[in-house]
Amino acid sequence: MTLDVLYFAWLRERIGAPRERVETNAATVGALVAELAARDDRHAAALSDLSAVRVAVDQDLADWDTPLAGAREIAFFPPMTGG
Amino acid sequence: MTLDVLYFAWLRERIGAPRERVETNAATVGALVAELAARDDRHAAALSDLSAVRVAVDQDLADWDTPLAGAREIAFFPPMTGG
Amino acid sequence: MRVLVQPQPFDAGALLDGFGAGAGAVVTFTGLVRGDGGLVALDIEHYPGMTERALAAHAQAAADRFGLDDVLVVHRHGHLPVGEPIMMVATAARHRRAAFDAADFLMDWLKSRAPFWKREIGPDGPRGWVEAKADDEAALDRW
Amino acid sequence: MRVLVQPQPFDAGALLDGFGAGAGAVVTFTGLVRGDGGLVALDIEHYPGMTERALAAHAQAAADRFGLDDVLVVHRHGHLPVGEPIMMVATAARHRRAAFDAADFLMDWLKSRAPFWKREIGPDGPRGWVEAKADDEAALDRW
Numbered sequence: 001m002t003l004d005v006l007y008f009a010w011l012r013e014r015i016g017a018p019r020e021r022v023e024t025n026a027a028t029v030g031a032l033v034a035e036l037a038a039r040d041d042r043h044a045a046a047l048s049d050l051s052a053v054r055v056a057v058d059q060d061l062a063d064w065d066t067p068l069a070g071a072r073e074i075a076f077f078p079p080m081t082g083g
Numbered sequence: 084m085t086l087d088v089l090y091f092a093w094l095r096e097r098i099g100a101p102r103e104r105v106e107t108n109a110a111t112v113g114a115l116v117a118e119l120a121a122r123d124d125r126h127a128a129a130l131s132d133l134s135a136v137r138v139a140v141d142q143d144l145a146d147w148d149t150p151l152a153g154a155r156e157i158a159f160f161p162p163m164t165g166g
Numbered sequence: 167m168r169v170l171v172q173p174q175p176f177d178a179g180a181l182l183d184g185f186g187a188g189a190g191a192v193v194t195f196t197g198l199v200r201g202d203g204g205l206v207a208l209d210i211e212h213y214p215g216m217t218e219r220a221l222a223a224h225a226q227a228a229a230d231r232f233g234l235d236d237v238l239v240v241h242r243h244g245h246l247p248v249g250e251p252i253m254m255v256a257t258a259a260r261h262r263r264a265a266f267d268a269a270d271f272l273m274d275w276l277k278s279r280a281p282f283w284k285r286e287i288g289p290d291g292p293r294g295w296v297e298a299k300a301d302d303e304a305a306l307d308r309w
Numbered sequence: 310m311r312v313l314v315q316p317q318p319f320d321a322g323a324l325l326d327g328f329g330a331g332a333g334a335v336v337t338f339t340g341l342v343r344g345d346g347g348l349v350a351l352d353i354e355h356y357p358g359m360t361e362r363a364l365a366a367h368a369q370a371a372a373d374r375f376g377l378d379d380v381l382v383v384h385r386h387g388h389l390p391v392g393e394p395i396m397m398v399a400t401a402a403r404h405r406r407a408a409f410d411a412a413d414f415l416m417d418w419l420k421s422r423a424p425f426w427k428r429e430i431g432p433d434g435p436r437g438w439v440e441a442k443a444d445d446e447a448a449l450d451r452w
Contacts, residue, residue, distance in 0.1 A: 082384065
């Protein structure tokens with residue numbers, strides 16, 4: 001499947017782009033992270049400490065175990081600091 | 084001593100006046116209340132249920148035991164309903 | 167710190183213009199006349215002199231206790247038709263917890279310690295004095 | 310219910326004009342950029358699309374949970390100089406407890422669940438991303 005993968009804040013800076021198209025067969029968010037981290041040093045650095053990374057699947061907050069079946073847009077970002 | 088005694092809300096209505104001058108030797112608020120209640124039916128009715136009456140001595144909330152020495156202005160009123 | 171006791175409506179926007187400059191958090195509470203059960207208006211009596219003193223003392227107490235950068239209290243008296251604002255408190259602090267708690271504290275105090283008395287006015291005239299609520303008295307024990 | 314996500318300043322007075330008509334209690338919280346340690350501005354990044362959805366969902370959750378008559382959330386993004394308002398929530402309810410609690414709840418949620426990220430800007434340019442506070446995360450457990 002084809003996913004839009006978005007990055008925000010320092011994840012965007014480390015990856016070097018706000019979004020990318022990804023072709024994957026990953027079944028879960030966690031499997032997708034493993035694939036992305038294996039791509040290159042930038043991805044590996046951005047995704048090295050997952051305790052500092054949050055994820056949304058189709059704009060809903062999700063977990064590493066969240067399945068990707070039917071998903072279109074995955075976003076990775078640091079803990080939020082709104083308000 | 085001479086005191087200005089003020090009444091608010093339904094105490095004012097039952098007494099029939101917003102204030103009166105009172106000559107008294109009462110030592111405490113409680114003693115003053117007893118003198119006032121003995122004056123006439125209006126005062127007696129207004130001051131019959133002291134659980135529903137609050138008092139201020141010189142514009143500070145006070146108790147029945149509060150001494151009157153040096154006081155100028157005593158106010159009686161129902162529990163407050165501000166805000 | 168600013169305390170206003172007045173019969174006329176207040177302009178919240180004007181009062182809050184520049185309020186809490188330098189603070190990170192501003193909380194306001196506004197109380198309005200609710201038209202429950204055909205209520206037409208509230209007549210609010212107060213104790214001139216004591217009201218201003220008591221409001222100022224408690225605004226200062228809240229500022230000290232919660233480390234406020236600024237505090238504002240405005241309370242109306244007289245004839246207030248349904249829908250009109252009765253009063254407003256505003257608190258400014260570095261962080262949200264202090265601003266929230268100070269406004270909450272001030273309101274609990276105002277409800278049962280500020281010398282105001284409300285009378286309900288219906289379509290046929292005065293109905294009676296609003297009775298103090300046990301809940302309001304109990305709320306004060308939280309602080 | 311009204312949710313606004315925008316870069317430009319908001320006019321709190323205009324947004325609150327008529328807000329909570331019929332309610333007895335209105336609480337507002339406004340967050341402002343504090344100039345701590347020579348801070349010049351905050352740059353606020355957000356997640357367009359998700360932000361609006363998440364704010365609307367949580368405003369509705371607060372309205373349901375606290376029985377609100379009305380709720381408003383406005384949050385800015387982009388370059389916000391020191392002293393400027395970042396965001397505001399407003400809650401309207403019959404009684405003060407619900408209005409206070411709903412505003413408090415919405416703020417705890419916004420601080421750690423709304424998709425915004427703040428970067429500090431000093432006199433020499435960007436300093437770094439603001440880190441999430443453990444306190445803010447813990448505050449959510451109250452609800």
